[in-house]
Amino acid sequence: MTMEKNKTSIEKAAELLRKYNNFLIVTHENPDGDAFGSGFALLQYLRLAGKNVELLLPEQIPEKYSDFTPSGCLTYATGLDWANFDFIIYLDTPMPKRAALSDLNFKNIPLPSLNIDHHPDNIAYAQWNLLIPGAAATAEIIFMIFRAGAGAKITPEIASLLMLGIVMDTGGFRFDNTSPKVMRHAAELLELDADYHHVINEMFFSTPISQLQFQAELVSHHLKKACLGRLAWFYVPPGLVEKYDVNMRNTEGLIEALRAIRGAEIVVIMQNHEMGFKISMRSKNPEYSVGSIARKLNGGGHEMAAGGLIKTATLADAEKILISHVEGVFNAL
C-alpha cells in the first residue's frame, strides 16, 4: 500500500520543522479543542523558533477558546499568497476534503506538506505523514515532536495549549482513549507549568446559563431512545438554537449529557442539514464502533467518536436508518 511508503517518524517531523522557515498550518472544518490546541501550540512554538507561520482557520473562533487564541491567527483564506510559504502542515485532518481550506483546491497547493494526525482513517495524503492512531490527540503527537527538539522550548503557554488539546480529546481523561502514555505526557506538561486549572475552568466550568437551559429543553422534550435504551439521541429541532441564542459550535459538551445516561451505549446528536440530517455519535463501549456506522453514512472519525450525514428528506426516515445501523452494530456480536 502507498500508505506505508510515505509514513514518517517523530524525528523526521521535528527535522522538517527545523528545516523550513515559512509555515502555513491548516486544520479541519468545525475545529474542535484538539484542532485549536494543537494548532495554537504549533503556531506559538514555530514563532518562538523564529519562523514565519500562519494558522488558517475556517471561521470565527468559538467563545470558549477565545482566552487561548494567540494574536495574529488568520481566520479566513481570502488573499493567501503561496509565495509567503514554503511548507504546509495539516493537523488532525484525516482527508483533504475535511481540511478547512475555504475555497482553495487541495490539489493546487504548490507546497511540500506534512500531515500529523491520530484518526485511524487518515488516508496519508501528504508528502510526509505522521500518523499515530494510538495517540489520544493530535496535540499529544505535537508534544512528542516538540520534545524531540524542533527548534524552540516548550513554554508554559505552549504546554497549556497542548494540554487543552489533550483534555478536550480525552474528555478530561474520561474517554476510552485515556492511555497510560497520555497521562504521562499530561504529567510532563504539568511539569512544564501548563495551567491545568485554567484549561479545566474554561472548558468545563464556564457554560453560559442559556446553553444549560437549551440542554434542559433537549433532555425534557427531544431525548429519544431505541434498542431498549442502548441507543439514545437528541434531535435538535429547527428554532431551538435561536430560542436560546446558542451557537452549536459552542456546544461541544452537549453529547456528554447523553453519554451520562445509564444503559445508553451509543449516543447521537441529530441536526437538520441542507442535504438531510447531520449526526454526531459517541460509543461508550469499544466493542461497538460508531466509526464503522459513520463510514457507511457519508462520514468518518474515530471508532468511539464519529460523525456522518443521513441523506433523507424526513426525520422519521433518518431515524429509521440510524436505528438500523446501530442495531447492526449491536447485533454483530
Ligand SMILES: [Mn+2]
Ligand atoms: Mn483529535
